[in-house]
Amino acid sequence: MDRADSLFDPPESPAATRPEAYPELGVRQFGRFNWLGMWTLYLKEVRRFTKVWMQTLMAPIVTTLLFLAIFSLALAGLRPDINGVPFINFLAPGLIMMSIVQNAFANSSSSLLVAKVQGNVVDFLMPPLSPLELNIGITFGGLTRGLFVGVGTFSAMSLFVDFTVHSFAAALFYAAIASLLLGQIGLIGGIWADKFDHLATITNFVITPLAFLSGTFYSVTQLPGFAYQVTQYNPFFYMIDGFRYALTGHAEGSLLFGASMLIGLTIIASIICQYVLARGWRLKT
Numbered sequence: 001m002d003r004a005d006s007l008f009d010p011p012e013s014p015a016a017t018r019p020e021a022y023p024e025l026g027v028r029q030f031g032r033f034n035w036l037g038m039w040t041l042y043l044k045e046v047r048r049f050t051k052v053w054m055q056t057l058m059a060p061i062v063t064t065l066l067f068l069a070i071f072s073l074a075l076a077g078l079r080p081d082i083n084g085v086p087f088i089n090f091l092a093p094g095l096i097m098m099s100i101v102q103n104a105f106a107n108s109s110s111s112l113l114v115a116k117v118q119g120n121v122v123d124f125l126m127p128p129l130s131p132l133e134l135n136i137g138i139t140f141g142g143l144t145r146g147l148f149v150g151v152g153t154f155s156a157m158s159l160f161v162d163f164t165v166h167s168f169a170a171a172l173f174y175a176a177i178a179s180l181l182l183g184q185i186g187l188i189g190g191i192w193a194d195k196f197d198h199l200a201t202i203t204n205f206v207i208t209p210l211a212f213l214s215g216t217f218y219s220v221t222q223l224p225g226f227a228y229q230v231t232q233y234n235p236f237f238y239m240i241d242g243f244r245y246a247l248t249g250h251a252e253g254s255l256l257f258g259a260s261m262l263i264g265l266t267i268i269a270s271i272i273c274q275y276v277l278a279r280g281w282r283l284k285t
Helices: 035-050 053-075 087-118 131-157 168-192 196-212 225-231 235-248 255-279
Strands: none
Touching (some): 035 131, 053 087, 087 168, 087 235, 131 168, 131 255, 168 235, 168 255, 235 255
């Protein structure tokens, strides 16, 4: 056949270009769930904050210890016991939980925002990872950082505060569920934000006020009626109250209602994350 005639030949069948047409290439099959890809993403998230551990781990621990030192020097001798718990022992669990939630949020949100700012968000979108696998990998990175900071802060505070852990299981549950919830919220925030000012707005006007005004430094029973009722629907109050119960054995709210609220909010947040990741909202445009 003449070379010119070959220009009019019909194109090859699409089947010939499919990976299965070339078994020698060794096309990889991931199955229904890409465990290796998800684990790789999780390790990437963990190594991202452990590489700069002085900033991501040590800095929040030192900041929390400064809070403890200031309140110890200023108020410890003036404040009576709260529900039979010395003021410092009452204060410490709230400070630990505040540090946990702030760092879990910061890890997930900054991971996506930095990728968007640097223009390499495609690194999240190109690998063969489903929205669920992306959600788990990023969120569990925030969970790990929150737990690392929590354990480090607890260990450092143990040098100055006489802790008697009432329930290790409860402490682990509240630290984990708080980190998961804030990791999910951070993921949503990172997708929504276009610059660091947007994340600072969430942190300064939502996360920090809710943490400070949920019984971190005081007993909520001292609040007037309306403020007390509002506090009973603040999820940050139940994070702090539950973790305080785990360390001291005393709670000011319903542990069952609080745990149910936190689990429910985590499920709702995970569904929202799944939806926005599947749609590619503010990621693919």
